[in-house]
Structure formats: C-alpha cells, structure tokens
Amino acid sequence: MAKITMREAISQALMEEMDRDPAVFIIGEEVGVWGGTYAVTKGFYDKYGPDRIKDTPIAENAIIGAAIGAAMVGQRPIAELMTINFAFSAMDYIVNQAPKLHYMFGGQFKVPMVIRAVGGGGRQLGATHSQTPDAIFAHFPGLKVVSPGTPEDAKGLLKSAIRSNDPILFIEHATMYQVRGDVPDEEYLIPIGKSKVQRAGKDVTIVTYCKGLELSMKAAEDLAKEGIEVEIVDLRTLRPLDMEPVLESFKKTNRAVVVEEGWKSYGVGSEIVSRIYEEAFDFVDAPIIRVAQKEVPLPYNRTLEQAALPQVPDIIAAVKEVLK
Amino acid sequence: MPETINMPKLGFDMAEGTLIRWVKQVGENINKGDVLAEIETDKATVEVESPASGVVLQHMVDQGAVVPVNAPIAVVGNAGEKVDAPAAAPQKTESKPDEKQAEQPADSSQPPPKADEKPATPLTPAAAPVAQTKSTPQPEPPAPAATETDGHVKASPLAKKIARDNKVDLSHVQGTGPGGRVVRKDVEAALSSGQPSAASRPSTTAASAQVNVTQEDQVIQTTKLRQAIGRRLVESKQAIPHFYVTHEYKMDALMAMRKQANEYLPDNEKLSVNDFILKAVALTLRQFPNLNATIKGTEVIQFGHVNVGVAVTVTGGLMTVVVKDTDQKMLRQISAEVKTMAGRAREGKVKPDDVDGSTFSTSNLGMYDVEDFIAIINPPEAAILAISSAREVPVVENGEIKPGWRMKATVSVDHRVSDGAEAAQFMQKLAEFLENPVRMLV
Numbered sequence: 001m002a003k004i005t006m007r008e009a010i011s012q013a014l015m016e017e018m019d020r021d022p023a024v025f026i027i028g029e030e031v032g033v034w035g036g037t038y039a040v041t042k043g044f045y046d047k048y049g050p051d052r053i054k055d056t057p058i059a060e061n062a063i064i065g066a067a068i069g070a071a072m073v074g075q076r077p078i079a080e081l082m083t084i085n086f087a088f089s090a091m092d093y094i095v096n097q098a099p100k101l102h103y104m105f106g107g108q109f110k111v112p113m114v115i116r117a118v119g120g121g122g123r124q125l126g127a128t129h130s131q132t133p134d135a136i137f138a139h140f141p142g143l144k145v146v147s148p149g150t151p152e153d154a155k156g157l158l159k160s161a162i163r164s165n166d167p168i169l170f171i172e173h174a175t176m177y178q179v180r181g182d183v184p185d186e187e188y189l190i191p192i193g194k195s196k197v198q199r200a201g202k203d204v205t206i207v208t209y210c211k212g213l214e215l216s217m218k219a220a221e222d223l224a225k226e227g228i229e230v231e232i233v234d235l236r237t238l239r240p241l242d243m244e245p246v247l248e249s250f251k252k253t254n255r256a257v258v259v260e261e262g263w264k265s266y267g268v269g270s271e272i273v274s275r276i277y278e279e280a281f282d283f284v285d286a287p288i289i290r291v292a293q294k295e296v297p298l299p300y301n302r303t304l305e306q307a308a309l310p311q312v313p314d315i316i317a318a319v320k321e322v323l324k
Numbered sequence: 325m326p327e328t329i330n331m332p333k334l335g336f337d338m339a340e341g342t343l344i345r346w347v348k349q350v351g352e353n354i355n356k357g358d359v360l361a362e363i364e365t366d367k368a369t370v371e372v373e374s375p376a377s378g379v380v381l382q383h384m385v386d387q388g389a390v391v392p393v394n395a396p397i398a399v400v401g402n403a404g405e406k407v408d409a410p411a412a413a414p415q416k417t418e419s420k421p422d423e424k425q426a427e428q429p430a431d432s433s434q435p436p437p438k439a440d441e442k443p444a445t446p447l448t449p450a451a452a453p454v455a456q457t458k459s460t461p462q463p464e465p466p467a468p469a470a471t472e473t474d475g476h477v478k479a480s481p482l483a484k485k486i487a488r489d490n491k492v493d494l495s496h497v498q499g500t501g502p503g504g505r506v507v508r509k510d511v512e513a514a515l516s517s518g519q520p521s522a523a524s525r526p527s528t529t530a531a532s533a534q535v536n537v538t539q540e541d542q543v544i545q546t547t548k549l550r551q552a553i554g555r556r557l558v559e560s561k562q563a564i565p566h567f568y569v570t571h572e573y574k575m576d577a578l579m580a581m582r583k584q585a586n587e588y589l590p591d592n593e594k595l596s597v598n599d600f601i602l603k604a605v606a607l608t609l610r611q612f613p614n615l616n617a618t619i620k621g622t623e624v625i626q627f628g629h630v631n632v633g634v635a636v637t638v639t640g641g642l643m644t645v646v647v648k649d650t651d652q653k654m655l656r657q658i659s660a661e662v663k664t665m666a667g668r669a670r671e672g673k674v675k676p677d678d679v680d681g682s683t684f685s686t687s688n689l690g691m692y693d694v695e696d697f698i699a700i701i702n703p704p705e706a707a708i709l710a711i712s713s714a715r716e717v718p719v720v721e722n723g724e725i726k727p728g729w730r731m732k733a734t735v736s737v738d739h740r741v742s743d744g745a746e747a748a749q750f751m752q753k754l755a756e757f758l759e760n761p762v763r764m765l766v
Contacts, residue, residue, distance in 0.1 A: 254482050254508060282485040285508045286501065324502050 007177040009151035013158035027054040028080030064093040071113040084117035098167035099142025120173040127297035132262035138238035145238040147171040149213030151181040156190030195242040201229035205249040205256040209235040212259035219315035254285035264292035326401030327376040332676040333393040479506035547640035565739040571751035575729035599659040604757035606650035618704040633682030646682040696732040706741040
C-alpha cells in the first residue's frame with residue numbers, strides 16, 4: 001500500500017486505462033500541453049501525443065458532443081470539464097443526449113464516455129464557479145454519477161468508469177486533490193453503484209460522499225472523544241444509488257445525519273432521507289437532519305464562503321441534535 | 325418568609341399540569357388572591373391564585389412546562405428577600421422553536437397553531453400565548469403535554485414498533501426525547517420495568533371499528549376535554565360493575581314549595597328543582613354512607629363529608645362542579661354556589677376547588693323533557709344519580725285518575741360496594757325528602 005494523493009490516484013487510473021486500451025482518449029480544455037488545470041494529466045501529452053490528448057477551444061458543448069459521437073462509434077473518450085459549472089453550457093448533451101441514446105435507438109448505440117468534472121467550493125472562485133450541482137445530474141436516469149471521497153476509491157472507480165459502456169459523470173472535488181490515502185499497489189477495480197461503510201460506529205449514521213466524507217471523518221474523530229461513535233456510510237455513487245449499507249447501518253443506529261456540500265433544498269440529502277423514511281420507517285427513532293450549504297450563491301469573500309459551506313462543527317452539532 | 329406556590333391538584337386523577345402562562349412576572353407586585361398563572365389540565369384551563377401578598381421572587385418553571393402536582397412553581401415574598409430555592413420542580417422540557425429555522429427568514433415564523441391543538445372550547449388554552457411568542461422571545465407556546473396530546477402519543481416510529489411488538493401501552497411510557505417524545509430507550513426501559521401491556525388496559529379506541537371517510541363526511545378533532553371524558557368513562561364502564569335502580573317521585577309538594585319560595589326571591593336567585601334535589605340527595609346520603617364512598621382494593625372508604633357533584637354542560641363536553649358539605653348548606657347557598665361554579669365552568673375559568681372532592685355525583689337532564697335515563701359512575705365514586713324531568717302526568721290515587729307531578733330518577737351503583745337492596749332503600753329514603761320537602765328545612 002502506498003500513500004498517494006487524490007491527484008496521483010486519478011492520474012494513475014487514467015494512465016493505466018490508456019495503456020490498457022488504445023480506444024481511450026482524453027479531450028478537454030488545457031488537458032494537453034498545459035497538463036490539466038489541476039495538473040492531473042501532467043506528462044500525458046508527451047507520452048500519448050496529440051491524437052489521444054486533445055486540447056479544445058473553450059466550448060463545452062463541442063467537447064461533450066465530440067465525446068458522445070466518438071463513443072457511439074467505438075472509442076472510449078474521457079471528456080474533462082475544467083469545472084462542473086461549465087457543464088451547464090453542455091447541458092443538453094450531458095442530460096438529454098448521452099443518457100438516452102442507448103434507450104431511444106433500441107440498444108443500437110452505446111455511449112461509453114466518462115465526463116470528469118471538478119466541483120465544489122472553498123477556493124474563492126466566486127458564485128458561478130464554486131457550485132455542487134451533483135443532485136441535478138443524479139436526477140436523470142441513464143447518466144451514472146460517481147463522486148469519490150478517497151484516493152483509493154477515486155482510482156478504482158475511475159478505472160471502472162472508463163471500462164463501463166454507459167455515460168458516467170465523474171465528479172472530483174476542487175479542494176481534495178492533495179488529500180492523501182492508502183492505495184493498493186496492485187491493479188484493482190471498485191464497482192460503480194456500491195456504497196461503503198468508511199468508519200464503523202454504533203450511535204449514529206452519517207451518510208455522505210466526496211467532500212462530506214472528509215469533513216465527517218474529522219467530526220467523527222472529535223465526537224469519539226466525547227464517547228459518540230459515528231458510523232459513516234460513503235455513497236461514492238449517487239446514481240445508481242446503493243441504499244443497502246445505509247439502511248443496514250440505520251437499522252442499527254436508528255439515527256442519521258446526511259452531509260452534502262450542495263444546497264439542502266432538493267438535494268442529495270433529501271433523497272437519502274426520503275429513502276430511509278420509505279424503506280426503514282419503523283427504525284426511525286429521531287428526525288433525520290441534513291447538513292448542507294447555506295441557501296445562497298456562494299460568496300467570494302473567504303470568511304463568508306467558509307460560513308456558507310458545511311463545516312465540521314455543523315456536523316458535530318447535527319449529530320448531537322439527532323442524539324437528543 | 326417567602327412562600328412557595330405549588331402546582332395545585334385539580335381532581336383526583338390529575339398527576340400533572342401544564343403551566344401555559346405566567347400572569348405575574350418576576351419582580352411584579354402581587355396581592356393575595358391575584359391570579360399568578362394559568363395552568364392547563366386535560367380538563368380545563370385554570371387560574372392559579374397567589375396565597376400570599378408581596379413580590380413574585382421567582383418562577384421555578386418555564387411557560388409550557390409540564391409540572392407534577394404539588395411541585396413548586398413559584399416563590400412569592402417581600403421585595404429583595406432571599407429565596408431559599410426549593411428543589412426545582414422536575415419538569416419535562418417542551419419543544420422549543422427550531423433555532424435552525426433562523427437561517428431561512430422567509431420560513432422562520434412560528435409554526436401556526438395546529439388546529440387539533442386549539443379546540444373551539446374556551447376550556448382549553450387560548451391562542452394568545454402563541455401570538456405572544458412572536459413579539460417577545462422568552463415565552464414559549466403552550467406546547468402540548470409531553471407524551472399525550474389529543475390522545476396522540478408522541479413517539480418515534482421505532483418506539484411505536486417496539487411497543488406494538490411487545491404490546492406496551494405507549495401512553496404510559498415517559499418520553500425523554502425532544503418535546504417528551506418517546507424514543508427507543510424509553511420503551512426498552514418500560515419493558516424492563518414491566519409496564520402494563522396494552523392488552524390488559526382498556527382502550528378508548530378499542531371499540532371503534534374501521535371507518536371509511538368519504539368526501540361527504542366531516543372529520544372533527546375532539547377537544548382535550550372530550551378525550552378526557554372518553555378515557556375516564558371507558559375506564560369507569562369497563563372497570564365498574566354498574567347496576568341501576570329507578571324510582572318515581574311525587575313532586576307536587578316540592579313544586580308547590582318551590583313556587584312559593586321563589587316568590588320571595590329575586591330573579592337571579594330563584595331556586596331550581598335541582599337545588600332541592602341536591603339538598604335531598606345530600607341528606608339521604610348521610611344515612612347511606614356506603615353510597616357516599618369509594619372502593620380501594622378490598623376496602624370501601626366511606627367519606628366523612630357529603631360533597632355532591634353536579635354535571636354541568638360546557639362547550640365540548642361536561643364537567644362536574646362540587647358543592648362541598650352539601651348536607652350542611654342552606655338551599656339558597658347551594659343554589660348560589662352551583663350558579664357561580666357552573667358559570668365559571670362554562671367560561672373555562674373553573675377554579676381547582678370547584679371541581680375537586682366530589683363524593684357522589686348527580687346528572688340532571690330535567691330541562692330537556694326526559695322521562696328516564698341512566699348515568700355512568702364518575703370514578704372513584706361509588707354511585708351517581710340520573711335525574712329526569714318533573715312532568716305533569718295522569719296518576720292513580722285512591723282508585724282515581726288525576727293529574728300529578730312525577731319525576732323519575734335512576735341511581736347507578738358500583739356493585740363491588742353495594743347491592744340492589746341498599747340502592748333501592750336509598751331511593752326510597754330520598755322520596756321522604758323529595759315528597760315531603762319541608763323535611764329539608766328542619
């Protein structure tokens with residue numbers, strides 16, 4: 001096991017899959033000569049050349065449209081969106097074309113495409129470049145949405161995503177590229193659509209993913225000092241959503257907090273809470289609380305930005321609230 | 325010397341009351357007899373009067389708190405006097421306005437009072453305290469009683485399931501969750517301490533069959549008072565073996581005497597037939613102490629006083645006001661007391677003393693032209709008298725048919741305490757007073 005960063009883990013996954021399958025190529029803004037805005041594809045251009053590492057103009061609908069077309073004729077494109085906020089410029093391709101082609105043409109076409117997109121706030125990029133719109137994309141059947149919270153999961157899930165024959169939106173968090181974690185030395189895959197218990201506990205279940213996992217792990221450590229044992233279930237994939245580990249944990253603890261970085265209204269937390277009420281109503285011992293971003297466009301000012309984003313003390317307070 | 329004021333007991337089955345409003349704040353002057361606070365039981369909203377004059381030195385519970393009977397609620401003394409704080413009353417915390425709502429100003433106004441918590445009857449809390457919470461941060465709304473509101477037990481789904489699986493009656497489980505919610509650990513605690521199971525207890529809903537509500541039907545939330553009546557009478561009818569004895573009384577003499585007496589009385593003091601009956605019942609009970617009693621296990625407790633209860637119709641149900649030592653009071657006094665107490669009951673301002681301590685109850689439907697009816701015993705009493713209308717009917721006397729005033733009354737008696745013969749003798753003895761009313765005066 002090596003301790004590597006999220007950036008290295010994603011980079012390794014991309015390189016391993018490009019080495020493995022010549023149909024895999026990367027297309028996006030600044031992915032080639034510059035090496036990627038977050039330096040994930042540094043060195044790729046020199047190794048694989050302009051045919052497999054394609055720099056594009058600033059035209060997201062062109063990037064995704066080209067990727068879809070390539071995928072339909074047998075390639076395995078990895079389209080990179082510098083930030084997920086730019087996905088809105090390509091919304092029709094992402095939610096209205098890619099997820100539906102296989103379905104609407106009677107299975108004649110497959111769209112084995114991965115869209116890597118960088119989401120999340122906290123880097124003072126302003127209201128339009130700091131969003132966490134994961135729930136919007138997870139709303140559409142046919143589009144798989146993956147968002148890992150550890151380097152190990154990022155690598156294993158991205159490799160599975162590249163090998164998948166379905167369109168997949170793979171969301172990475174802008175503030176997590178330096179997060180370090182153990183990653184197996186040998187090759188491995190992590191199946192898409194499987195939630196995972198990242199920390200065992202017995203008092204309360206935190207359901208979360210991506211950045212929320214990092215925050216929740218810290219909160220759990222603080223709470224453990226007070227004798228509160230938190231179990232953390234990491235969704236890892238928002239669609240298809242795997243509720244089994246969530247329900248199993250909830251049936252044990254009977255109390256839950258859902259942590260997400262996006263806005264609370266109509267969010268991932270809303271979905272999780274509904275599912276728990278629908279599928280484990282008789283196990284509910286206290287109202288389930290959502291911790292999420294304040295319902296404002298994210299401020300640029302650092303203090304305000306941090307105040308608007310969910311933080312560790314918010315999670316601790318929520319856990320104590322549901323334990324009342 | 326500061327005086328501690330306790331939660332009063334309003335009736336034998338009251339275990340706790342909700343302090344819905346402080347009328348006098350800390351630091352305010354108060355005279356003996358002034359209203360200090362309003363409390364709510366499942367029967368009524370009642371004003372608590374200060375037994376002392378001085379300054380309100382301390383509130384020992386918050387508005388909205390559910391406080392056990394006889395637990396201290398406030399201290400009154402001289403200004404600046406030091407309070408030797410008595411042990412604070414154990415109180416269940418009521419649900420507080422959700423602080424988290426503050427981040428969403430558009431949605432953060434006080435949740436509107438639920439319709440089912442605000443019965444139309446003035447006997448239950450008025451909306452005023454709720455309105456106040458908007459302007460002042462401190463007072464809390466008169467939140468529902470912790471574990472049982474409108475017959476609904478506040479419990480988590482998990483607690484309900486465990487209770488269902490183990491046949492635990494949740495209404496008897498003390499909730500420790502927010503707002504008194506019963507949660508898993510409460511049910512588990514109840515299970516380990518051997519709570520009575522639902523199966524062994526009468527249920528107010530047991531007899532209700534499944535009803536399909538259609539659009540044409542109207543669904544009306546029952547008042548707390550109605551629910552309290554329901555609970556008590558289900559208990560009474562299921563636990564007490566009732567038997568009934570009916571007797572017909574000749575009322576000619578009493579009607580004549582009443583007419584005569586009322587000629588000397590101003591309109592607002594006129595005596596009712598019922599006033600005479602109360603006096604007659606009280607005098608008869610002195611000779612039948614076994615019917616002026618209660619049963620406790622294997623013992624019958626015959627009360628030392630004769631306090632006759634009078635059922636009074638109020639909005640949303642009925643209440644029993646009590647004439648203390650009815651047997652020793654003059655007719656005019658009985659009449660005045662019943663009028664005053666019934667008035668307070670109808671206004672929802674009944675005093676603790678008004679409804680406490682009855683030893684035998686009466687229910688009079690005479691004003692509705694009723695031939696005969698029977699009443700359910702008001703626990704813990706051993707008997708109740710149902711009084712019907714005095715009617716002018718054809719009667720046979722000495723072989724002749726002629727008009728006469730007759731009135732039927734039916735006594736319901738607890739068979740664990742008494743038998744038919746004793747009840748019949750009681751009804752006969754009552755006739756001696758009702759049919760020769762002058763006996764009541766001597």
